[in-house]
Amino acid sequence: MARKNQLREMHYNTVLNKTSKSQETSLSGIVTKVVRALRKEFPRLRFDIAPQWRLGEIIDDLKLAFPDVSFCDCFAKSSMKPDGGILYVLAKHGKRLPVLISEVKNQGANDLWKREGKGSQAIGNAIERLGKNVIGLRAALLEESIFPFVCFGYGCDFADTSFIIDRVKTIAMFGGLNELHLHNEGPGGVFNRGTFYFREKKWSDKEMFDRCIDIARRSVLYYLSKYGADAFKCSEVVL
8 A cells, every 4th residue: 555655656756756847848838938028028128037046145135234133154056046047138347127026836636536546645846845935035126115925826725715725825925816916015015026927727827927017117117216217227118
């Protein structure tokens, strides 16, 4: 029986790994299309994608922005690696301003097990790993009044009848799901929620692209409004 359970677990993990790799590849392609669209819409601005954000860089920036607050140090190689990377617009002096940070999560294989005539399995923990990243990314964007983070979640664990959806709402600071939350809300912008699109059905590439380009475009306009066109490596920007 132990051998049978081990084989079942190996099969389950293989399904999850293949799904994870496929969805990450799809999201990367979508973000690349977003970059092309932004370069066409804002030809005088420079956009690029970073696959990771090192914790040391975040901490160094936080120390400069909040000199009266103490911060710990982390290992030099420690970083956050969102599935879609960090899409940013480059300002003068090499400052990188994130316009889109994207993730995609699939959780729940009980529908697969049922089709195979097997019993339900324990609910996964993809959402807990997501929560860790969101905490770090929120801290990294504390100097701004937007949080250009979006996560697309799908799978049977995110059905309307699943209590797991309440974990997502908790990460979203109890903001509404499946609606845009780019600009910080509340007194002093205390609620930097981010955007969480979660449902049971898988998100199509077009659905994700439309939502990603909307967030990225709004973020660019926010930075241009806050810092002005002269803050960027461009000769002229028409708002």
